[in-house]
Amino acid sequence: MFERTLPVGSVVSLYGGEKRLMILGYVKYLKGDEGGKVYDYCGCTYPEGYVGSEATAVFDHDDIEHIYALGFQDEVQFEFREKLEKILEERDGEAKEDWTDDPDNLDV
Numbered sequence: 001m002f003e004r005t006l007p008v009g010s011v012v013s014l015y016g017g018e019k020r021l022m023i024l025g026y027v028k029y030l031k032g033d034e035g036g037k038v039y040d041y042c043g044c045t046y047p048e049g050y051v052g053s054e055a056t057a058v059f060d061h062d063d064i065e066h067i068y069a070l071g072f073q074d075e076v077q078f079e080f081r082e083k084l085e086k087i088l089e090e091r092d093g094e095a096k097e098d099w100t101d102d103p104d105n106l107d108v
Contacts, residue, residue: 004061005085008071012064020047039060042058
């Protein structure tokens with residue numbers, strides 16, 4: 001059901017993580033990261049909540065081990081999720097094209 005995006009407010013745990021995280025937003029990058037990796041989510045620790053930008057985490061959907069609670073969902077969230085998933089698919093398509101355009105990445 002949730003193969004790609006979870007609603008804001010969802011509480012999850014990550015593989016190898018010690019604390020639960022609550023999803024705060026989407027498509028985030030680390031400030032100062034020269035590699036420019038864009039992550040699917042940003043989150044804060046649960047139950048503490050947001051205590052400052054230095055205490056937030058960025059992670060991808062594939063990093064999620066367990067979903068403890070889903071955030072609020074209604075028609076507005078469903079419409080937003082559709083738009084977000086299109087953006088993520090485009091981003092993934094561009095990343096795949098970049099990867100396959102490099103001949104060193106091809107198994108020949």
